[in-house]
Amino acid sequence: MKIHVTLLCAGFILTAMGCAKDNSANDLNLQLLDALDAASGGKGSAYYILPASDRLEQIPQDPNNPLSTYKVKLGQLLYHETALGLAPMHAENMEAYSCASCHFAAAGFQAGRHQGISDGGVGFFNRTKNGDYTATEVDVQPIRTPSVLNTAYQQVMLWNGQFGAVGLNAGTQDSWTAGTPKETNNLGYEGLETQAIAGLNVHRMMIEKPFITTSSYGVLFDAAFPDVPVSERYTRQTAGLAIGAFERTVLANKAPFQDWLRGKYTAMTEEEKRGALLFFGKAECASCHNGPSLANMEFDAIGMEDLYLCPEPTFKSDENSVENKGRGGFTNNPADNYKFKVPQLYNLADSPFYGHGASFRSIRAVVEYLNAGVSENPAVPSSQLASGFKPLGLSSKEVSDITAFLEHALYDPDLMRYQPTFIVSGNCFPNNDPQSRADLGCD
């Protein structure tokens, strides 16, 4: 307690409102510092700070893909580059989509809809299926698109964690099925790198030599991968490594909670601070949502509904989608069934579709669901549900406090800084179909 008081008096609070011990605003800050200390197992509030995006040495990285400024720059451009969209189902969609079609900055690096559509989609705002595509031709997945934000703090990727050769996936080699994207794990990288290498293929993108080597991409690949032999330098694998490097720098480090953690105690409102106190204390959210990204790298069943049942039309998703089984669909271990990776919680407000099946439309609805603690998915046996998923007995005001913390304090207002101002091809991005070009003002 003593240290905390010194800290508060040395900082903003002293100049703003004096240093009275019984000041209630100060009390809330002190209580929250104590709660963070407890939730972090004694590491203290600094444990939750996300590093600046250019302090590469502070960002968690794959030892086989060390971060460099050139790699990050190359990855940022490739991630948004619609000219990689060279394998569409219909020629009219040539060079019309990118990774960012489904994970774009303005949507908090989510899709901005219940189901992301890449090849076979029309438009940036209110993106829909292109009428020339059949439901099976369109590039979608039978699960909601999670965010790329703060993924540096996750070793395995996807809701079922299938990508990544290390950490939680050690010992899952039997599931790295040859002939499927999962075999990419054999390259030995962490989840982000593995997903990006596999994802380029899955999402119909190609690294084509003449374009890459004759454009300024060639120079960037040379700067990013000087130690890779020229014959292997301009490939899907190096492109995936660069994209993974870029994604690691996409951090919500300007959110009010982050400012508060850095000592600006006016960055959060009283309501948000009360919400944070509940989140890290009485409501026990941090028993699963812990660490700098508020995701503890575990899998849990909390009974949320699957995508095929969401109110909007979906493609390629039904009650038999293996994705509905969560972690068990990857490991084939029934004990893992219906368990999904604990998601990060920043900038959720940018894309109002929550749960792996997009069954919630507001953050408050999710908090109310967790407070009630009753599964909405009859397919999930109660024996699978996490013990932490139980009625919480929070009052309506407490639910409001937690909602305010999630909606505003965990919201970085400037994610557009991660989007480049142009891409090397000069194409429109993140999409380049005629309707998207009109929506994005590219024509």
Ligand code: HEC
């Ligand atoms: C068609 C839309 C779409 C496109 C295009 C797309 N993604 Fe995704 N992405 C998804 C969906 C859906 C998931 C979740 C899939 C699952 O869990 O089974 C996902 C998952 C991810 C994840 C894992 C996040 C986490 O928390 O586990 C990362 C990282 C990612 N994508 C990066 C990329 C990159 C890089 C590209 C380009 C190579 C890309 N995505 C292209 C829809 C898309």
Ligand code: HEC
């Ligand atoms: C037992 C672990 C656990 C606890 C406790 C828990 N969560 Fe979660 N949370 C999860 C998992 C797992 C998911 C994803 C589940 C799914 O999609 O099926 C999730 C999803 C969410 C989402 C939706 C995020 C998104 O991108 O869809 C929010 C918001 C959320 N939790 C907030 C909270 C809050 C607030 C609390 C405390 C009241 C809390 N959680 C307690 C494990 C937990």
